[in-house]
């Protein structure tokens with residue numbers, strides 16, 4: 596429900612913006628309907644309403660973008676100095692998603708992402724355009740990152 600909350604916030608800001616624009620247009624048309632004298636007022640309501648809906652969405656959208664970027668940076672940089680990265684060949688590949696892959700059985704240890712200790716962790720391979728990284732991740736973090744077991 597709260598997975599990928601950054602993306603959901605961005606989506607919400609888009610929906611709110613469109614609702615604001617549609618409401619402004621309907622309201623403008625209603626104001627215009629009595630006749631000539633109200634046409635200018637109706638147009639002003641439409642133009643200003645659409646503009647206000649659009650600009651007021653910036654803050655919410657930007658906040659969603661910020662969360663998305665932070666999540667991404669966290670995954671990319673935590674444990675950056677891992678030394679013992681095993682040979683890719685030694686690991687049996689069981690599943691491949693667009694960005695992340697996980698292999699190897701679970702064991703109990705410390706999650707490299709959230710830092711939770713004594714939790715079942717999976718050895719995950721994270722592949723993207725920046726390269727390949729290896730992290731021990733708890734099931735919760737794997738869910739957050741859409742990694743399939």
Ligand SMILES: [Zn+2]
Pocket residue numbers: 706707708709710711732733734735736737
């Ligand atoms: Zn974790």
